[in-house]
Amino acid sequence: MSRILKFTRFSVRDLIVTAAPTILLIVAVCAVAYLLVDPAPPRKVSLSIGQENSAYENIGKRYAAAMRKHGIAVTLQPSLGSQENLLRLNRGETDIAFVQSGSTDQAEAERKGLISLGSLFTEPLWLFLREDKDVSQLTQLRGMKINLGPEGSGVPRLFRQVLDVNGVEPAELQIGMLENTPATVELLEGRIDGLVFSSAPDAPLVQMLLQTPGIRLFDFAQAEAYTRRLPFLSHVVLPRGIVDLGRDLPSKDYQLIAPTATLVAREDLHPALIDLFVQAASNIHGGAGWFQQQGQFPSARYTEIPVAPEAAKFYKDGAPFLQRYMNFWLANFLDRMWVLVVAFGALLLPLSRVLPPLYVWRIRSRVYRWYGQLRTVEQALDEAPADARRAVYAEQLERLNEIEEWVNQISIPLSFAEDVYGLRSHINFVRQRILNRMEASAESA
Structure with a gap:
């Protein structure tokens, strides 16, 4: 039973041996492709x-x-x-x-x-002033204490550009460099006159200052002109009541100028x-x-x-x-991994057509190589000298029996059994030729 099962099994070993060079080639190409793609x-x-x-x-x-x-x-x-x-x-x-x-x-x-x-998003330039400071033009900031924030922020550079287009020199202001939180405390305590920073409207600091009594927002009435002079700015409007409709905060539309936050x-x-x-x-x-x-x-x-x-x-x-x-x-x-996919696909399609014939050739080569032995036997019969024919016939008959014994031990998938039985019939055909010649040789003697 074990021999029958061995005979009828699909030859995985032959398939692996046949496909091994192809698999190694694909792995090598994919490895090279992997090194070429981004990490x-x-x-x-x-x-x-x-x-x-x-x-x-x-x-x-x-x-x-x-x-x-x-x-x-x-x-x-x-x-x-x-x-x-x-x-x-x-x-x-x-x-x-x-x-x-x-x-x-x-x-x-x-x-x-x-x-x-x-x-x-746009992040408007917010200028919050104490309510007792009646300022409608930036030229009126001369002499005031205005906090622009530390130099590491973008506001000092931005506000200096805004002052420049108004003809105001930074030296004409008393400029503070505190961060926003401590500067807000200073504004609320009345130790500075104004606070400038740039931020989105949903920032907690903006929300708080817009609702703080005694603090008012500067209205950039010339906002459109600023955008023409400084193209990286946009003109935006803070609508009336946007902070609190019930309390009508703010109580009017505010024109603002705004740079854009970029990632x-x-x-x-x-x-x-x-x-x-x-x-x-x-x-x-x-x-x-x-x-x-x-x-x-x-x-x-x-x-x-x-x-x-x-x-x-x-x-x-x-x-x-x-x-x-x-x-x-x-x-x-x-x-x-698209490079790998392309490389794998480029190899797989042609190799998928090559592998089946290679597998068939490997299996059948076990049978076909014995035909060479049969051909050797027949050549020995044809070339035997007249005085030694009986000895040659006997020797080749023994050789034929050995060939048949080896053929009977061939392990081959069932789908190729026809080739084995064909070989055995051809062995019998050659054997019959030898027996016929031996019989003819005996009669002639």
Whole structure:
């Protein structure tokens, strides 16, 4: 029974031996292709945000939560603001950062190897003054104590540009450099006259100051003119009653000027992380807000920094195809492994046509090689000298019996049994020829 089972089994060993060179070739090609594709994205990334209680800090936490869902840890790095964030990017001390428009220019960004992942939202320039200060023009700030924040933020540079187009020199003001939280305390205590910072309207500090008695917001009545003089600024309107309709806060429309917050990275950031951060940006900033319509942000517009190709593709076509239907890591793996798939497919198709004939040839070669032995026997019969024919016939008959014994021990799949039985019939045919010749030789003697 064991011999029958062995005879009828599919020859896995022959298949493996036949396919081994092909498999090794495919593995070698795939290994080379794997070395050529991008590495997997890192599971840790750093994001430089802003000051305590700033919009950058709050939004940074939302990005960290979004990335955590995909198994990526985001380290939030507090900073003084946009300028410090830009400095960290240039030094390679952070991977991604929030940067205000107007903080750099296109030539400088390209030279430093920076890319934009898109504009996220407008963050108006807020100038809060004590209510007893009757100021309607920025020229009236001369001599006042105005806090612009530390130099690491983007506000000092921005507000100096605003003062410049008004013909006011910074030296004509008493400029403070406190961070926003202590500067707010100073404003409320009356030790400074005004406080300037740039932030999204949902920042806790903005919400608090808009509702604080004795503090009023400066109205940039010439906002449209500012946008013409400083193109990186936008004109936005704070609508009457937007803070509290019941209390009619604010009691009128306020004209404001606003740079745009941009998500900026180094150009060596992994493309998959760019895709993931842009998708997170779409979820976080895509809704309607005080100064934006549904779907207006994030956007490839409003930034002087070159937009990353992956981000531009997202704004045009949406999320990558695979990431719409499967886990990020699986989609990224398949996206990176397309070279392997192409290499494997290019080899598999032609080799799939070669392997079956090779397998058949290997099995049948066990049978066919014995035909060479039969041919040797027949040649010996034909070449036997007349005086030694009987001895040659007897010798070849013995050789034929040995061949038959070996053939009976051949292990071969059942589908090739016909070849074995054909060989055995041919052995019998040659044997009969030998017996006939032996009989003829005996009669002639």
